[in-house]
Amino acid sequence: MRKSIILFLLLLLLLFVIFPRTGMYGFLFDRGKYEYMDESSIEIISDLDELSPKTRELAIKFLEKCGENGLSVRITETYRTQARQDMLYKQGRTTSGSIVTWTRNSKHTKRRAFDICEDNTDEPYGDLEFFRKCAEIGKEVGLTPGYYFKNYQDMPHYELNRWWLQ
Numbered sequence: 001m002r003k004s005i006i007l008f009l010l011l012l013l014l015l016f017v018i019f020p021r022t023g024m025y026g027f028l029f030d031r032g033k034y035e036y037m038d039e040s041s042i043e044i045i046s047d048l049d050e051l052s053p054k055t056r057e058l059a060i061k062f063l064e065k066c067g068e069n070g071l072s073v074r075i076t077e078t079y080r081t082q083a084r085q086d087m088l089y090k091q092g093r094t095t096s097g098s099i100v101t102w103t104r105n106s107k108h109t110k111r112r113a114f115d116i117c118e119d120n121t122d123e124p125y126g127d128l129e130f131f132r133k134c135a136e137i138g139k140e141v142g143l144t145p146g147y148y149f150k151n152y153q154d155m156p157h158y159e160l161n162r163w164w165l166q
C-alpha cells in the first residue's frame with residue numbers, strides 16, 4: 001500500500017519534470033496564460049465565414065452595394081479572439097503604441113462586427129469621403145457604422161446591433 005503511494009507520487013513528480021509547461025503543470029496552473037501566449041490566438045482574422053450568420057449576410061449585402069456604388073472595400077478584420085482584443089486594449093495603455101480600442105468588450109469577439117478599409121489605394125484610410133459613403137450604405141443595410149459613434153468615432157468599424165438577430 002505504502003509502496004504504491006510512493007510510486008504514484010514519483011510518477012506525478014516525473015510528469016511535472018518532463019512536462020513543466022505543456023503537460024499537467026501547464027494544464028492545471030498556467031492554462032490561461034498559455035492560451036494567451038499562443039500566437040494563433042492573436043492573429044488577424046478577416047474571413048466573413050467567422051461572423052455570425054446575420055452579420056455575415058449583412059456584410060455581403062454591404063459589400064455588394066458598395067461595389068455597385070463604385071466603392072472598393074476590403075474587409076480587414078472580422079471575428080476577434082478575446083486574447084487579441086485584450087492585447088489591442090493594452091496597446092497605448094500598458095504597452096507601447098497608440099490607443100486603438102476603447103473596450104475589452106468588443107462586438108468583434110461576439111462575431112458581430114467587421115472592419116474595412118479602401119482597397120486598391122496607397123492610403124487605405126486617407127479618403128474620408130469614402131468612409132462617409134460606406135457608412136451611409138452600412139446604415140441602409142441594417143448595420144451600425146462606427147462612423148456615427150458619438151464619443152469615439154471608429155470609421156472602419158461596422159457592427160450588428162440588433163440583439164434579436166443572430
Ligand SMILES: [Zn+2]
Pocket residue numbers: 108113114115156157158
Ligand atoms: Zn472594429
